[in-house]
Amino acid sequence: MTTPAAETSRTIIDISKLPSSSMDTRSPIWWGNALLLCIETSMFMIVTVSYFYFRRNFAQWPPPKIDQLPVLYHPVPKLVLATIDLALLLGSVIPMVIADRACLKMDEAKVRFGAGLALLIGIAVITIRFFEFNSLIFRWNDNVYGSITWTLLGLHLMHMMILCSEDGLMFVWIMVKGLDDKHARDIRVTAVYWYWVVAIWVLLYVVVFLSPRFL
Amino acid sequence: MTVPQTTFGSPEALMRDADLAQLHETWSRPRGLWGWLVTTNHKDIAERYIVTAFIFFILAGILAVIMRIQLAVPENHFVGPDLYNQIFTVHGTTMMFLFAVPIMEAFALYLVPLMVGTRNVAFPRLNAFGYFTYLAGGLQLWGALLANTGPDTGWFAYVPLSGPAFAPGKRVDVWADMVTTTEISALVGAVEIIVTVFKQRAVGMSLNRIPVYVWAMVVTSFMIIFAMPAVMTASGFLPMDRMPHVNTHFFNPAEGGDALLYQHVFWFFGHPEVYIIFIPATGFVSTIITTFSRRPIFGYIPIILSLIATGFIGFGLWVHHMFATPVPNLGQSFFTAASMMIAIPAGVQIFCWIATLWGGKPVLKMPLVWVLGFIALFVLGGLTGIMLASIPIDLQVHDTYFVVAHFHYVLIGGAVFPLFGAVYYWFPKMTGRMMSEKLGLWHFWLFFIGFNMTFFPMHLLGLHGMTRRIYTYLPETGWGMLNHIASSGALFMGLGVLVFLYNALVSMRRGEVAGENPWGAATLEWTTTSPPPKYNYALLPTVRGRYPLWENFAQTPLVSGLSTDKREVLSTSILDAQPEHRYEIGTDSILPLLMGIVTGIFFVVLVFTPWIVPICAGGWFVVMAIWFWIGTGQPQEKHKAHEYHEPRSPGEPGLSLGSDANPSPQT
Numbered sequence: 001m002t003t004p005a006a007e008t009s010r011t012i013i014d015i016s017k018l019p020s021s022s023m024d025t026r027s028p029i030w031w032g033n034a035l036l037l038c039i040e041t042s043m044f045m046i047v048t049v050s051y052f053y054f055r056r057n058f059a060q061w062p063p064p065k066i067d068q069l070p071v072l073y074h075p076v077p078k079l080v081l082a083t084i085d086l087a088l089l090l091g092s093v094i095p096m097v098i099a100d101r102a103c104l105k106m107d108e109a110k111v112r113f114g115a116g117l118a119l120l121i122g123i124a125v126i127t128i129r130f131f132e133f134n135s136l137i138f139r140w141n142d143n144v145y146g147s148i149t150w151t152l153l154g155l156h157l158m159h160m161m162i163l164c165s166e167d168g169l170m171f172v173w174i175m176v177k178g179l180d181d182k183h184a185r186d187i188r189v190t191a192v193y194w195y196w197v198v199a200i201w202v203l204l205y206v207v208v209f210l211s212p213r214f215l
Numbered sequence: 216m217t218v219p220q221t222t223f224g225s226p227e228a229l230m231r232d233a234d235l236a237q238l239h240e241t242w243s244r245p246r247g248l249w250g251w252l253v254t255t256n257h258k259d260i261a262e263r264y265i266v267t268a269f270i271f272f273i274l275a276g277i278l279a280v281i282m283r284i285q286l287a288v289p290e291n292h293f294v295g296p297d298l299y300n301q302i303f304t305v306h307g308t309t310m311m312f313l314f315a316v317p318i319m320e321a322f323a324l325y326l327v328p329l330m331v332g333t334r335n336v337a338f339p340r341l342n343a344f345g346y347f348t349y350l351a352g353g354l355q356l357w358g359a360l361l362a363n364t365g366p367d368t369g370w371f372a373y374v375p376l377s378g379p380a381f382a383p384g385k386r387v388d389v390w391a392d393m394v395t396t397t398e399i400s401a402l403v404g405a406v407e408i409i410v411t412v413f414k415q416r417a418v419g420m421s422l423n424r425i426p427v428y429v430w431a432m433v434v435t436s437f438m439i440i441f442a443m444p445a446v447m448t449a450s451g452f453l454p455m456d457r458m459p460h461v462n463t464h465f466f467n468p469a470e471g472g473d474a475l476l477y478q479h480v481f482w483f484f485g486h487p488e489v490y491i492i493f494i495p496a497t498g499f500v501s502t503i504i505t506t507f508s509r510r511p512i513f514g515y516i517p518i519i520l521s522l523i524a525t526g527f528i529g530f531g532l533w534v535h536h537m538f539a540t541p542v543p544n545l546g547q548s549f550f551t552a553a554s555m556m557i558a559i560p561a562g563v564q565i566f567c568w569i570a571t572l573w574g575g576k577p578v579l580k581m582p583l584v585w586v587l588g589f590i591a592l593f594v595l596g597g598l599t600g601i602m603l604a605s606i607p608i609d610l611q612v613h614d615t616y617f618v619v620a621h622f623h624y625v626l627i628g629g630a631v632f633p634l635f636g637a638v639y640y641w642f643p644k645m646t647g648r649m650m651s652e653k654l655g656l657w658h659f660w661l662f663f664i665g666f667n668m669t670f671f672p673m674h675l676l677g678l679h680g681m682t683r684r685i686y687t688y689l690p691e692t693g694w695g696m697l698n699h700i701a702s703s704g705a706l707f708m709g710l711g712v713l714v715f716l717y718n719a720l721v722s723m724r725r726g727e728v729a730g731e732n733p734w735g736a737a738t739l740e741w742t743t744t745s746p747p748p749k750y751n752y753a754l755l756p757t758v759r760g761r762y763p764l765w766e767n768f769a770q771t772p773l774v775s776g777l778s779t780d781k782r783e784v785l786s787t788s789i790l791d792a793q794p795e796h797r798y799e800i801g802t803d804s805i806l807p808l809l810m811g812i813v814t815g816i817f818f819v820v821l822v823f824t825p826w827i828v829p830i831c832a833g834g835w836f837v838v839m840a841i842w843f844w845i846g847t848g849q850p851q852e853k854h855k856a857h858e859y860h861e862p863r864s865p866g867e868p869g870l871s872l873g874s875d876a877n878p879s880p881q882t
Binding site for chain 2: 010011012013014015016017018019020021022026027028029031032035036038039040042043046047050053054057058063106140141142143144145146147148150151161165169173177178179180181182183
């Protein structure tokens, strides 16, 4: 668009040469995503605080499981599956970082590899999570310990599913239509979400699986 | 096409007709009903929010009148106890969740993009989705009330009363799901406002030049982001406890749950909520006082700092709603101190407003009249607030009409009065016509007198021991006369609102034509036509100070170069508002409505069965996938390697506002 600047004494600032997208914190969508993560972080903090609030009501945490023989006096959650999850999620950061960095160079092959591998790991984590609920020993409706731990794991599972949907849709887009500026930025934003979901799992691993053993 | 003329240099006149026509075409919505369903223009959405919120205000007001009729005389049988419980619960819930918060965000969604000089909010489709979700929540609550399934456990639905043991049926589930629905919409609005302010301000609008109202909305939005997740936790735990086949034990003491946790989580949201309603109102007040005192506001920086301080301290007060519970004494003392401390930033603001009026030449138009009413009533509400912050007094009057009087003074005096002022103030911008000053005065005095008649006697009733939420009382209590006065006052308030509605409807068609800046105000929204074009500004404005229209705006540079054939906005840097990049935003789309419908269905069916979760998750995924796949429908740009575009240095020609760009106004 040209401007007939001769008609006016007003200075016209022409921004038509500015880029049409941005890859980092200058992008509005980056901020939108960051604020949504603030919302979700508040949510996890409140549910985590509730976990410790409930703990004050118990002489023993987790409470003994007495509806079976032999009675379990200290039924701490089993570590195996949760630890595998932790390792997988921490490992998934590597392909995500590769995809994230490759977006800056518009290296389509690397983005495909990174986003695809992360997606596979994500699906594996979701699959394991369904079995992992059994590690908690209690069911959600046995007592408040069961309720709060199932809720924490369930909320994280929900985020894993949303995250994998997001990454999956990006992945399909790149496979079909190739990598463009906007979707490269979107993958970078998805990567921020990915790191956040991994960080939340580290927190939940410490709270749900380690704290009843050591605190 | 006709070019709207403005006295501020008519940016439209600087554009070629073909460009202007294309700009108009790009930003217009499709014709007819379809266009109405798919629009994502922030002004369309905000107008809808405002109208819907006022409808809920009137509906909840009708409930209030019914309550006052019931209480007008002792041993009345106008409504029975069960219906009365539903009525006061739905009244409070509607006023808080469907009127107060949404209308404050609605005004911001209308005004913030205009005030910061951009064309639309950052995520227009998300914005439309927020509205439809809010509407779904409102319909759910009121549909339930009409089906005699209205919630009946008070607007905060304390357990154990609202738990599965004492509240069988679906009433509380309706309440909880409706809360979650409307909070989603509030959170969406908050994200919109923050990102729009952070990333889309006019070139030159550095942090210290943002209008006070916009600052107020940023603080409010941050409070929403950190407070609303708490109530969503509460409104998530509660139905999980109640729902068949789920039956968790969060609030069930028999299985280790804790009823007091509900109060903590609820009030961790509930107290900031008061400031989420009040801070936007202070933004209205600061704006109106500046304009009608004809001078820059006294103490811009102290006012902004007070807003931010209020935002922080507001999170440290929640336990003062729980003084009658076994919270440790030391903790209670801390919350007493915090409750008194928050009077400091409120006081700073009030003194700044008085100083501005004192040092200016106040023009007594309707917006300012409402603001003066606000100052008087809010000081009264604040005084009883300080009284209630003291534990011994609080224990004495807890759950009495003294508390009812206090929070109505704070919420109506503190928020509804400035809100009416804001309506009178921005009505010309939104409709192009002025509201009648004469009818405005009738509205004000009927409402002001009615308000004091209704709520002042409640202080005395509370001190005499009348408890909240009773549907009737005995003649021997001696409360009859004061209740009778209160009920008469409610009728005056109702009349005032009717005058207001009449004024608004008539003025919309036959009011005096406003022109672009009828009040001689200083902020950017008054440079564009009334009502503003769909694209807000043909050429984006820039600013060199806090009061652009009082600082030789006709000589301020304008920004050109945004595409006219797609919906582009300019993204600027967070601190200094230097141009960074152009940014294409979403176009009109039916998907937000579909998404809203899926969400609405989800929360209605969730009242009955948890199995809706996987079904609607599928629905959301399908809509989101389409949403993602279609995008904005524009071809995607591809570059070999993405360059990092550093913002050009201010000295470079073309992007600078010049070295005289800092005539920082003295306050």
